Amino acid sequence: MSDNLPAIPGMSGGSSSDNGFIALSARTAALASAALFLKEGMHLLRAHMGRNASKAARLSEMCDAAEVEPQFTAMILDASAALTRVAEASGEMTNAADAVDNDARGFNSAHDQEYRGVYEAVNGSGVQQAKPGFYRRTGRRR
Template identity: 55%
Template sequence: MSELVPRPGRLPMGSHDEPTFLGLVARTTALTTAALALKEGMWALRRRMESDARHADLMGDQCVAAEVEPKFTNLIHEAGSELRAVAEASGALANASDVVQTAAQSLHDAHQAEYRGVYEAVNSSGVQQAKPGFYRTR
C-alpha cells in the first residue's frame, strides 16, 4: 500500500519534502526580493566607499601640503586604499547577488509557466482532490 502524505486543509506551505504551489511561489518571490535588496545595498555601499576613498585621498594630499607628520598622512592614504578594497568587494558581491536574483526569477517564471494552469484548474474544479502521493506510480 502506498504511503499517503497528510495535508492539513489548504495551507500554502506543505511539508519540507513536498512544498505546495503557493509555498514555492512565496519562496521564490522572497528569494528574488532578498537578492534584489542585497544587490541594491551593495551598489550603494560601493558608491559610498568610493566617495569616502576620494575624500581620504584629498585629505591626505592636503595633509602633505600642510606638512603634517608623514606617519599620519600614510595612515590616511592607507585608509583610502582599504576603502577602495571594500568598494571592490561590495561590487563583486553585488554582481553575485544579481546572478542569484536572475536565477531565482527564472525559477519563479518557469514554475509559474509549468504549474499555474494546473493549480488554477484544481482550485476551480470544486472537487476534493486526492492527497499527495495518491496518484504516484512505482
C-alpha cells in the first residue's frame, strides 16, 4: 500500500493493485453501501426508541394517576427522557451516515470522471506502464 494511505481492514497489503482504479472504486462503493445500511438501521432504532419513550411517558402518567411512589414515577419519566435522547442521537447518526453515503458516492463519481479515461487508455495500450509517480517532477532538474 502507498505510504500516504491508511491501511484498510480486510484488504490485502503490499500489492500495487490494491490502490488501482477498480479497487478504489470498489472501496468507495462499499463505504457508500455500509453508510446506507447504517442509515437504515438508525431509522429503525430511532422509531423503536421513540415508541419506547412514548410508552414510558404514558406509564409514568398512569403511575402518577395511581399514586405510585413519586420516586418510581420519576424514574420511569427519567427512562422516557433517556430513550428520547437515544432517539434524537440516532437521528444525528442517521444524518452523519447520510453525509458519508453522499460523500462516498460523490467521490466515486468524481474519481470515475477524472481517471476512467486514463484507466481505459492504460489497459487498452497493451504496454507495461511506469509505476505511479514516475512522471512526477521531483524538483531536481534545473
